[in-house]
Amino acid sequence: MKVVIVGGVAGGASAAARLRRLDEKAEIIVLERGSYISFANCGLPYYIGGEIKKKSALTLQTPQSFKSRFNVEVRVNNEVTSIDTAAKTVTVRTAEGEYTESYDKLILSPGAAPIVPPLPGADGSRVFTLRSIPDTERIREYVEEEFPDSAVVIGGGYIGVEMAENLKKAGVETTIVELSDHLIAPLDYDMACEVHQYARSQGLNLVLKNGVTAIEDNGGKMTVKLNDGSIETDMVILSVGVRPDTVLAKQAGLELNARGAILVDSHMLTSNPDIYAVGDAVEVTDFVTKQKAYVPLAGPANKQGRIAADNICGIPSEYKQTQGSSVLKLFDMTIAMTGVNERAAKAAGLDYDKMYTFNQSHASYYPGAHGISMKVLYEKKTGRLLGAQLIGYDGVDKRCDVLAVAIRAGMTASDLTELELCYAPPFGSAKDPVNYAGYAIENVLTGKIKAFHWDEVASLPRDGSVTLLDVRTPAERENGAIEGFTGIPVDELREHIGELDPKKPIYVHCQSGLRSYIACRILAGYGFDCWNLTGGYRFYSLVVKETKAMEHPCYGTK
Numbered sequence: 001m002k003v004v005i006v007g008g009v010a011g012g013a014s015a016a017a018r019l020r021r022l023d024e025k026a027e028i029i030v031l032e033r034g035s036y037i038s039f040a041n042c043g044l045p046y047y048i049g050g051e052i053k054k055k056s057a058l059t060l061q062t063p064q065s066f067k068s069r070f071n072v073e074v075r076v077n078n079e080v081t082s083i084d085t086a087a088k089t090v091t092v093r094t095a096e097g098e099y100t101e102s103y104d105k106l107i108l109s110p111g112a113a114p115i116v117p118p119l120p121g122a123d124g125s126r127v128f129t130l131r132s133i134p135d136t137e138r139i140r141e142y143v144e145e146e147f148p149d150s151a152v153v154i155g156g157g158y159i160g161v162e163m164a165e166n167l168k169k170a171g172v173e174t175t176i177v178e179l180s181d182h183l184i185a186p187l188d189y190d191m192a193c194e195v196h197q198y199a200r201s202q203g204l205n206l207v208l209k210n211g212v213t214a215i216e217d218n219g220g221k222m223t224v225k226l227n228d229g230s231i232e233t234d235m236v237i238l239s240v241g242v243r244p245d246t247v248l249a250k251q252a253g254l255e256l257n258a259r260g261a262i263l264v265d266s267h268m269l270t271s272n273p274d275i276y277a278v279g280d281a282v283e284v285t286d287f288v289t290k291q292k293a294y295v296p297l298a299g300p301a302n303k304q305g306r307i308a309a310d311n312i313c314g315i316p317s318e319y320k321q322t323q324g325s326s327v328l329k330l331f332d333m334t335i336a337m338t339g340v341n342e343r344a345a346k347a348a349g350l351d352y353d354k355m356y357t358f359n360q361s362h363a364s365y366y367p368g369a370h371g372i373s374m375k376v377l378y379e380k381k382t383g384r385l386l387g388a389q390l391i392g393y394d395g396v397d398k399r400c401d402v403l404a405v406a407i408r409a410g411m412t413a414s415d416l417t418e419l420e421l422c423y424a425p426p427f428g429s430a431k432d433p434v435n436y437a438g439y440a441i442e443n444v445l446t447g448k449i450k451a452f453h454w455d456e457v458a459s460l461p462r463d464g465s466v467t468l469l470d471v472r473t474p475a476e477r478e479n480g481a482i483e484g485f486t487g488i489p490v491d492e493l494r495e496h497i498g499e500l501d502p503k504k505p506i507y508v509h510c511q512s513g514l515r516s517y518i519a520c521r522i523l524a525g526y527g528f529d530c531w532n533l534t535g536g537y538r539f540y541s542l543v544v545k546e547t548k549a550m551e552h553p554c555y556g557t558k
């Protein structure tokens, strides 16, 4: 059997290695357009910022190492320009000329290309995109040799945010311009607010809800023209997203979706019985909503490569959908998510609710504990977990991974309460933040508490028909309080219970949602109809503050 693989990085290299492990006799040829195979795309921004010092650290394999370990023939600088599905051959272009290569089975793993929007000036010499090692070298050389003072990163997705951090670390004043109202699209706006405040505290300038209309470069400073205003800069990084790189698949007549992603079945087989496709080039099904989706991530690409190889070797393994688990670092902050966000849940018509919690990453008495902001989406009727977003500084990734497994296993919020997770003071708490999220949701689902959220606070009546109660201490209230809320510290609540009208619904908050929960249980014992602000004043105030800042006419300008 002869298998030809187009693309020698995440999906392609994974497929090649698995094929060899399953079939010692197969002829396996990897054709890679670029000069490198199996390189660490995900590490590229950190080479620009200097965190990864040696370029060699980015190249995980070479054609020679692949040959000696796997007996796979890797041909770099070999671009496949067409596929003849009838003859079962590919045409390959090299510096020396063209040739054809036959195949019994073909695997396409061509990845995704950065989107270059049709903006005047987007093709300028000081406008960069980041996909490959040569792209990375170009950016690093420019930073090291031209000493730019400033950079504008257009697009606040993962790559944009990682690039912004790394340019800042390389000493370049950096502004991120993002068309939507928040960075990192898989986060909801409210969770992103915490990221915005932190990003600014680290010296990044954010211009949100504003689009780029043109890039002007007449030597000297460039001008990035916005819908509203303009920014002077020395360089521009374009990171407005990626599109499946599927010119080849289209030419071969494979079925694509409207976005150009290749349609595959669960075995990664395309519409052609001899061609498989994997990675950033293919459409996937969302694990939670079961709707079609496009989720270009390394984990799915690597797994799909392995699955395509299995199927070619007669093992009918299946790719069981994508849930978008992802994580990124922003200076010292970790941001992680899995499953659906509110936007996706609404679009899919899911009857969901949400819970915000804020628990310490490990026992608070042990040094180095930090709060983890957690937002968990669940199905109202069943408690099934739908998605989670987490932000913090320590232990965020492991909590997100636990939630990713819980979602994959179809668990409910109540199941989270039963998870026995490892504990010692430097690592966690006897009741882990994940357990707490389960308890908080279970309390709502079992009617022990009613929850309200930050976005409902403004519309609560201030006409005396309901009681608004802040159970924090006077010192805490002095640092900021929500208008209309009366203060009675939770520890004094029983003494003051007679001052409250049990006939009126009572809306309670504290700093994080924990003391107000205790207050609600006390009040419930006295017959009150009680509501608890999830995430507490901390979360409410940071979202409100950020929202107000964004509405200010000077927002994002230096």
Ligand SMILES: Cc1cc2nc3c(=O)[nH]c(=O)nc-3n(C[C@H](O)[C@H](O)[C@H](O)COP(=O)(O)OP(=O)(O)OC[C@H]3O[C@@H](n4cnc5c(N)ncnc54)[C@H](O)[C@@H]3O)c2cc1C
Binding pocket: 006, 007, 008, 009, 010, 011, 012, 031, 032, 033, 034, 041, 042, 043, 044, 045, 078, 079, 080, 081, 109, 110, 111, 112, 130, 131, 132, 159, 245, 248, 278, 279, 280, 281, 296, 297, 298, 299, 301, 302, 326
């Ligand atoms: C800067 C950056 C940071 C990232 N960080 C993360 C991260 O932290 N976590 C994460 O999950 N994902 C991350 N990703 C995404 C991840 O790298 C991709 O999801 C993954 O590499 C996709 O694998 P793939 O095999 O589909 O495509 P790729 O790994 O991109 O490989 C495709 C290869 O195919 C080659 N090719 C294309 N067409 C042809 C042709 N006609 N002939 C020959 N060769 C061809 C290309 O040159 C390319 O080398 C990042 C991506 C980038 C660019």
